Amino acid sequence: MFVSTNYIYLCGVLNKRMKMQVLTLNNTGRMLHEVYRVFKKLSEGQQHMETYITPEQFGLLHAISTKAEEVIQKDMADMMGKDKSAILRLIDSLEEKELVKRVADSKDRRKNYLMVTKLGYKVIDQYVKIAEDMMMVIQEGLSQDDIDTFQRVVSHITAKAKEM
C-alpha cells in the first residue's frame, strides 16, 4: 500500500518556530495519517470485502458517486486538483475492477461520462460503513461546539488558501 505523508511534515512544520500564538497545522497531517492507518486496518479486517481498492481509487469513486450531475474525466481532474492523465489512470483501474463505466456522450463525442456501477456503489457502501463506525469512536469526548468550530476553521483555511 502506497501512503504518502507529503502533507504531514510539510504542514506539520508550519509554526513550529512562530514566536507568537498562531494557528498550527502542526499535527493535522499526522492526524490524517493515524486516522488513515486505523481505516486501513479496519478495512483489512473485513474478510468479505467485494473488492479491495486503494484510498486514491476510493476517493475518486466516491467523489464521482456524490456528484449530482453527470461528470466527465475533466471535471474530476479539476475537482481533485490533479492532472487529467492521473485521473485517466485511476479511472482505468476502477473500470478494470468494474466499479465505474465510461459512457460516451452521444452529442459531444470527445466526452465520456463516468457512471458508478452497482458493484461500485456496493464497494463504496462497504468503505463508508467502516469509516462511519470508526468516526463514531473517534469523536467520543468532543462536544458539538468543538466539532462545529473544527469544521469552520477547516473551511476558513481552505477558503483562504484557495484565493492565494
Place this chain on the structure above:
Amino acid sequence: MFVSTNYIYLCGVLNKRMKMQVLTLNNTGRMLHEVYRVFKKLSEGQQHMETYITPEQFGLLHAISTKAEEVIQKDMADMMGKDKSAILRLIDSLEEKELVKRVADSKDRRKNYLMVTKLGYKVIDQYVKIAEDMMMVIQEGLSQDDIDTFQRVVSHITAKAKEM
C-alpha cells in the same frame, strides 16, 4: 512534483452519509491539499533557494532538526510511521544534497546518528520562512479560541486513532 492525495478523499468521505451531526474530516484533506499547493507555489516563486527539496525530504529534514537528542534512522522511521527503508532512501537523498550527515556511533556500530548540516539548517529556514508568512495570511479572521479548539480537536482525534 509528486503529490499524493490519499488522505483527501479517504478522510473526505468520512461522514458524508452520516445521519446525525457528527465530526467530519470531510474537508481536512482538501484543506491540506490547498495549503500545500500555496506553499509549493510560494516556494517556486523564490529564485534564490539554496536547494530544492521535496515535501517528504523537507518533512524529514525538519523533523530531524527539531529533535532535542541525537536521532538514528530507526527513530525517524518510528516517529514518521514509515518503513525504515523509506527513511533510509530519504536520508540518502538528503545526504546527497549535503543537508544531513550520517555519523557513526562509536559505541554501537550499528547506529548512524543523523546530523543536520549548516546548509541543511539554511534550507529549513528558507522553507519555514515561507510557511510562516503563508500561515500569517491564512489565519487572518480566526480568533484565538478558534485556533485553540482546532488544535485540541486535532490532538483528540490523533490520540483516539492511536489507540485503535
Place this chain on the structure above:
DNA sequence: ATAATTAGTTGATACAAACAACTATTTTGT
C-alpha cells in the same frame, strides 16, 4: 474554412511507499 480549444490518451520520468531478504552488530539467556 481555418484556427483554436477541448477531452481524452499515451509515453516517459520521478518519487515514495511496502515488503522481504540480507549483513553486521549488539544484547539476551542459559
Place this chain on the structure above:
DNA sequence: ACAAAATAGTTGTTTGTATCAACTAATTAT
C-alpha cells in the same frame, strides 16, 4: 562463554500515483 534473538541498516523488487509533453479526435470560434 556461547548460541540465539534482537536491532540497525541496506538492498532489491514491486506497486501506486504524480507530472509533463506530445499526440489524436472532436468541437467551437473567427
